[in-house]
Amino acid sequence: MGMIVHPPELYPDEQINQDVLRPVFVTTWRWWILVAISGGGFMAGLATWFYMMATGMWVTGLHRPVMWGLLISNYVFWIGLSNSGTVISAMLRLSKADWRRPITRAAEAMTVFALLIAAQFPLIHLGRTWLFYYILPYVNQRLLWNNFRSPLVWDMMAIMAYLGGSMLYLYLPTLPDFAILRDHADGIKKKMFTLFALGWRGTRGEWTTLNACILSLALLVLPVAVSMHTIVSWDFGMTLVPLWHTSIFGPYFVIGALYSGMALVITIILILRWAFGWQRYITPYHLDKLGKIMLVAGLVWFYLWFNDYVTSWYGKLPEEKIIFDLKNAGTYYWWQITMMLANTMVTLPLLAFKKFRTSPLAMFILTIFINIGMWIERLLIVVPSLVEKGPSFTWTTYHPTWVEWMLTVYPLAGFMVLYLLFIKIAPLISVWEIREDKVAYATKKMGQAELRAVVAE
């Protein structure tokens, strides 16, 4: 285990360029294998989606009254994952946390790609995907306008706002790095990076404006992330379905999203760390800090979950008790147990120990478990409330078909494809921000003391 200090050892700028830009310029056979596997999964998922469109929704396991199943669970799960990347980056930028620098780019990219994936699920679930434009407000011959009182329209607005904000929040801080790539590339890549860099030179004016822009975007995007996942929770909360119609869903969804998203950020940076040998940039210090934030998110998530659980248990409203028993003593009992073990009972106590938080292998395993638990948690929100909803003669069970399972693989494969392609067009560690560490931690000799030359405001 390396020393737990910040900043990590400060290397010459040429060394940083060499280390961090290498994945953009050097393509290994491992990259091609990963692209082939994830690309295959993605294409298979896409083909399944088209098959479902061509044949109809009956090829899924959805039937009355379970009209929301695995597809909507996947939607909530991926929206949750997308929530965290920009949030963590914006929070750390606004709080001027120096240790954020090696993490922000990977986290921001995660948000954009997870959101691009998640936003497809309402379209997939629509069945007749080609009619998606009905939700857009535009002048049409049917004289129909959106019902702005519908949470589904709020959802679309929130996703659009967050996607737009997150894409700009990813792209604009990458401009200086595109300029570095432009200066190091040749041939067609040079043309591509010249285009992406927009003529960035690094003048005083450009830096002043870019920093103001990044802070403004962080301020604007942070509340949108909260609003987006709150609105997703209202897709459930605004209905009168037992165990959905609760005011706790807003914060519960938001903190759950932060928890699972943080786990994915850590999983991703650990994979990058191993794949590209970035041990000197992503250190146990960063894992420790991220682990602490994840621990707090996990504890708050458990607190809110327990609030919801105990009020339903104590109230014993007949229509709620049926669903409550399904989860805690019936069909979904083992799912519930698995979820609690994976994202709470085993992981949270371990995260409390620095030894585990600073161990890359332990954190990798823990974060995978957390996300398995959180995926089950989404499933347990969506499905049990529907299977025994309404009059008892409509009660049923829900068994997803191969179509839904393929459409569960599809987002993961799609996310991997997007991330692998992004590795080839931008450094996943922000080069200029890593170098900024050198400025932030530069020292000047004063008498016998070595003092920091720059003091953060």
Added chain:
Amino acid sequence: MADVYVVATFPEVDTAADGIKRLLDAHFAARNIDVLTGVPYPPETWGLPALKSNIRKIAALFFAIGAACGFTVAAGTGWLYPLPTGAKAIITLPAYGIITYEFATIFGVFAAAIGTLAETRLPTMKSLPYHPKVSEGWPTVTVRCPDSQNIDNAESLLRLAGAQDVLRHAI
């Protein structure tokens, strides 16, 4: 007549700052001097007048415009195409507040981005003074010399300060 810039690369921040000081002492106008860097340095580093950005104001202004547009679209739709649902009022403030907020954010975010491009005058197709060493972390001083007699003077001052590469760039 073409504008001529002198472009000088420095291995260190201190020598670059010294070069700028020499230029200012020799009465080169501060507005004609700039520094290209690979990272943002604190504004005081170079001894040049601090620059200000209006991005926050632009974003705030368009946030307000977006809020007005959002409310108008939502409430106007409700007003022109009344759709009674769920015993709710046609103009429902909680629901329209959400649309208002999301519109405000979209406007604010895009205004911040477009404002950034406008303020930095990017993208540009012009061949502006630059040196690839900026990417290697070398501070690079550029000085615009409207008077051709000053070019040699600027070059020698920057060399005296420790510049490594000193080039001329005409636009």
